[in-house]
Amino acid sequence: MSDDELNPLMATNPRHIAIIMDGNGRWAQKRFMPRAFGHQAGVKAVRKIVEYCALQKVEVLTLFAFSSENWRRPEDEVxxxxxxxxxxxxxxxxxxxRNNIRLRFIGDRSAFSESLQSKMAEGEAQTQGNDALTLVIAANYGGRWDMCQACQQILDKMATGGLPQQAITEELIAQHLSTTDLPEPDLYIRTGGEQRVSNFMLWQLAYTEMYFTPTLWPDFDEQSLEAAIVSFKSRQRRFGHTGEQILNKSVTL
Structure with missing residues (x-):
């Protein structure tokens, strides 16, 4: 009998991990280097975490690369x-x-240069048939934007007859979010010591387990991610039910 069968309340391996990669600038400043140096080091950390997630059979890894609020940063940094x-x-x-990883982007691409938009589309097209891991890059993304664009899609479809006039439901909104074809995140990680969501996947994080670490993103490695997963697996996930309901198998999660 497996551990999961012995204790069905405990979380299993996460299918979808979402990460806010915070701390690149501070990592560089601690070394008396320009912030750009920290962002370059952060790219190396991304490679390690993507490889580790693929090895661990994680289905989806979402990385918050650039928020809709990050345009407020100094022009030279942007x-x-x-x-x-x-x-x-x-x-x-x-x-x-080559590593059978599918690349996806979520967010409003219209603010990016044509060359960047083209490269994003090229990456998605080239890797669309891969199935070892889906790597989702949130770029010019915000959770409020995601909900607004979903509602706008619904209104446009109703106005043109693409959808019948109907009540707005949770299911209908979820079908029009940028992550509609992906499982909701099981584990949310934020590095760098801050403990907030920062407008990231506001709808999708409703029942996500959260893990905050003071480790700055360039220092976040395979062992750091394993520690987050171990913490996740120690938690009870009840989704509004009582523990007794789940133990008695009167509900299905």
């Missing part, structure tokens, strides 16, 4: 981030494809 984003895509897409 410009550097856009350049690093494009350069990273140019070097990593083929590697992801």
């Amino acid at each position: 410009s550097m981030l856009m350049g690093l984003f494009l350069a990273t895509l140019q070097t990593e897409i083929n590697k992801l494809d």
Whole structure:
């Protein structure tokens, strides 16, 4: 009998891990280096975590790369981030494809340059048939934006006859979110010591287990992620039910 059968309340391995990669700038400043140095180091951490998730058979890994609020940062830093984003895509897409990893982007792409939008579309097209891991990059993304665009899609479809006039339900909204084809995150991780959601996947995180660590993102490695997963697996996931209901198998999660 497996541990899961002995205690059905305990979480199993997460299917979907979502991460806010915080602390690149502070990591660089601690070393008396420019913030760009920290962002470059952060890319190396991304490679390690993507590889580890693929090895651990995680189905989906979502990384918050650039929020809709990050445009408020100094212009030179935003410009550097856009350049690093494009350069990273140019070097990593083929590697992801060779490792059977599917690349997805969520967020409003319209604010990005044509070259960046083109490279994003190219990466998605090249890797769309892969199934070892889905790597979701949230870029110019915000949870409030996601809900607003879902509602706008619904209204547009109703106005043009694509949807019958009907009550707005949770299911209908979920079908129009940018993550509609993905499982909701089981485990949310934020590095860098901050303990907030920061407008990330607000709808999708409703029953997600949260894990906060002071580790700055460039220092977050395979052992750090394993510690987060161990913490996740020690938790009870009841989704509003009582423990007794689940133990008696009167409900199905």
